Amino acid sequence: MNRKNISILSEIEFAGRYTKAKTICITGSNGKTTTTLLTYHILKKAGLNVGLAGNIGKSFAKQVAQENFDYYVLEISSFMLDNMYQFKADIAILLNITPDHLDRYNYEMRNYVNSKFRIAQNQKQEDHFIYCADDSETEAVIADFAIKAQIHPFSIKKEVTNGAYALAQTITFNLNHSDKLTMSLSDLALQGSHNVYNSMASGIAAKILDLRNATIRESMSDFKNIEHRLEHVAKISGITFINDSKATNVNSTWYALESVNTDVVLIMGGVDKGNDYSMIKDLVKQKVKAIVCLGKDNKAIHDAFEDDVEVIVNTFSASEAVEVAYHLAKKGSTVLLSPACASFDLFKNYEDRGNQFKAAVREL
Known part of the structure; x- marks a missing residue:
């Protein structure tokens, strides 16, 4: 036009x-x-x-x-x-x-x-x-x-x-x-x-x-915040699960990590829009004990954090990511879905990603 x-x-x-x-x-x-x-x-x-x-x-x-x-x-x-x-x-x-x-x-x-x-x-x-x-x-x-x-x-x-x-x-x-x-x-x-x-x-x-x-x-x-934005899902065996699927860029994930005051198992990944992960490196070093990648291509995440996090695991479904994160987390820690990426490689949209995450947590 x-x-x-x-x-x-x-x-x-x-x-x-x-x-x-x-x-x-x-x-x-x-x-x-x-x-x-x-x-x-x-x-x-x-x-x-x-x-x-x-x-x-x-x-x-x-x-x-x-x-x-x-x-x-x-x-x-x-x-x-x-x-x-x-x-x-x-x-x-x-x-x-x-x-x-x-x-x-x-x-x-x-x-x-x-x-x-x-x-x-x-x-x-x-x-x-x-x-x-x-x-x-x-x-x-x-x-x-x-x-x-x-x-x-x-x-x-x-x-x-x-x-x-x-x-x-x-x-x-x-x-x-x-x-x-x-x-x-x-x-x-x-x-x-x-x-x-x-x-x-x-x-x-x-x-x-x-x-x-x-x-x-x-x-x-x-005030009650929206679904998929730092949404508390459940506490299971002393582990808190938070759905921040709406975090489709690195800055949103920075905010999510900044707001959590425990050790974190971070579920991230998806369609990378040219992300610069250096913005969250310090917070990842301080708080993240393991990263569970949820996406088809996770190379950029491995490259960015392999020197900062001991465990980085690839998964290809929300249920697999939740299962792996649950086993990596310890009592008192937080499993945080905050992908820093768009969702279209494995999901219809960020709502679908968040809903599948929540359903998987409730099946634990």
Whole structure:
């Protein structure tokens, strides 16, 4: 269609032309779905008339045609952003930028970065741009983009103004126009530093909308995360089994390893999208006692970790991987399915992979 000079529009662009609803738009390499669902949960709990769409939920276009929501929380991928032109986010959230889908961007990281920053295009002074001040890729280039919106950073490393920060086990939401909100990290439903980032991003959006502090605090305490994202499956013979099948890139696996506080038997592998495993080498050395490969071609995993892990085993089905991991694990340790790869060599999709993993665990 491009060859015939016919414009290709993303659904977000198309549906956005037919609604006056306020939009909260979330993108990033990791954490999009969790942050989108948490933001939706907070707004819903606050009594707002809100829809959920984009990469998750029902079709945005169908909801615009059939419903009459005042707000939409939209999970937006780089693919959607590439074909978005006039659409404007009232509140834009950019969580992080790490190498992913680089095959789509001629293996040029800057092309991918530019795609992610399209979330802020068309924003005006009355709009809001929320971003992670600790993300090196974002920090390196943010000055290159003429962002007109009000900017709200979040950090776990330093105090920031007009945003949120987490220091000394406490999150502080410190926006210019609203009363301060503080919350203990131990009260968050989502644990692990990556989820602190997700919670800060959602909380800033809620504060921008002037939602009550009590509602925000309660929503962040009782939120339940999605299936296949650090999902607790079972504890058998003192071994914890966690399904993180949605981790289809190395950065997602880094987050998963970072959130587990025991020895790990790591099940990983699948379709490798040009992965750089050096990012997780330190965490693998610290925590991983054995790797169980689940995929047709596991050479890259063997090459990356043969000097760091004593045992690396190849398996070719979820049931085989679970059986092997169970025998390699010890009481008190964790069997973590966090593949760092796409699933299409052995499974229909990451949901199928996660469901087969869970079924195999329950048969032990």
